[in-house]
Amino acid sequence: MSKRTHASPLLIGESFSPWTKKARWALEQCGCAYDYKEYTPTLSEPGLRWRLRQCSGKVTVPVLLAGKEIIRGSWQIARFANRADSTGRLGNFAKTEPWNNLSEAALAEGRTRVVRCILGSDAALEESLPGFVPGFLRGSLRFVARNAVQRLDRKYAHLATADALLHALEKTRERLAQDDSDFLLGSFSYADIAMAVVLEVVAPIAFTNPPLGPATQNCWNQPELAREFEDLIAWRNRLAAADATSYSQFKARRPLSRG
Numbered sequence: 001m002s003k004r005t006h007a008s009p010l011l012i013g014e015s016f017s018p019w020t021k022k023a024r025w026a027l028e029q030c031g032c033a034y035d036y037k038e039y040t041p042t043l044s045e046p047g048l049r050w051r052l053r054q055c056s057g058k059v060t061v062p063v064l065l066a067g068k069e070i071i072r073g074s075w076q077i078a079r080f081a082n083r084a085d086s087t088g089r090l091g092n093f094a095k096t097e098p099w100n101n102l103s104e105a106a107l108a109e110g111r112t113r114v115v116r117c118i119l120g121s122d123a124a125l126e127e128s129l130p131g132f133v134p135g136f137l138r139g140s141l142r143f144v145a146r147n148a149v150q151r152l153d154r155k156y157a158h159l160a161t162a163d164a165l166l167h168a169l170e171k172t173r174e175r176l177a178q179d180d181s182d183f184l185l186g187s188f189s190y191a192d193i194a195m196a197v198v199l200e201v202v203a204p205i206a207f208t209n210p211p212l213g214p215a216t217q218n219c220w221n222q223p224e225l226a227r228e229f230e231d232l233i234a235w236r237n238r239l240a241a242a243d244a245t246s247y248s249q250f251k252a253r254r255p256l257s258r259g
């Protein structure tokens with residue numbers, strides 16, 4: 001992460017969430033210093049509503065609080081970061097937008113897969129309880145976790161469309177092969193971030209704090225898709241392994257295979 005200062009904007013996010021990963025990656029690529037606060041679904045919601053002065057309607061993270069400005073969502077945060085960087089490191093956002101749309105659709109399908117997998121696993125439900133819940137209580141509090149995860153399912157399932165994930169991966173492969181380049185738009189841009197993060201719902205490598213339990217990690221992995229798109233996994237790994245195109249959640253995982 002970039003060096004923190006007292007006046008740094010505050011990013012509120014979930015370290016396991018691909019949308020938070022997109023926002024952090026974008027901010028760091030642009031050299032924007034930020035403080036980070038982890039959001040716990042359901043438990044952190046009242047605090048977030050208070051910060052946003054929003055008592056009704058949906059709230060989601062990531063959110064960036066920059067002075068009096070509230071920047072909601074990974075796309076707007078990335079635009080904010082790109083504006084703050086005189087070199088426009090993240091590229092032309094008009095050209096990037098179709099890639100971000102593909103990424104959003106793929107991640108929506110990916111999230112619904114993960115959420116449904118957690119709902120089908122007692123172990124993953126127990127792992128999703130907050131860290132302060134002692135082990136011996138987890139089984140009996142599973143119903144609390146199930147209610148919270150069902151709530152997330154209801155909140156987001158309408159965004160998921162079948163095959164959006166497959167479609168996004170195929171388009172990425174096609175484009176990378178076309179130009180025989182590691183960058184979707186010729187040089188590193190937010191399009192690469194948006195599509196590389198899609199692989200975090202197929203074979204995640206970003207460091208997550210608090211760490212995910214083994215049953216939950218299992219739900220974030222799609223071994224069949226990972227096998228089918230191992231060329232894209234290798235591409236994402238190359239971006240993550242190179243200083244010029246990486247960010248803190250990848251660097252924390254090093255050494256990372258370049259293959």
Ligand SMILES: N[C@@H](CCC(=O)N[C@@H](CS)C(=O)NCC(=O)O)C(=O)O
Binds near residue numbers: 042059062072073
């Ligand atoms: N389009 C938004 C999507 C953000 C989003 O879907 N956030 C989810 C991540 S799973 C969230 O806030 N979940 C926690 C909750 O709804 O309580 C973005 O780009 O940031």
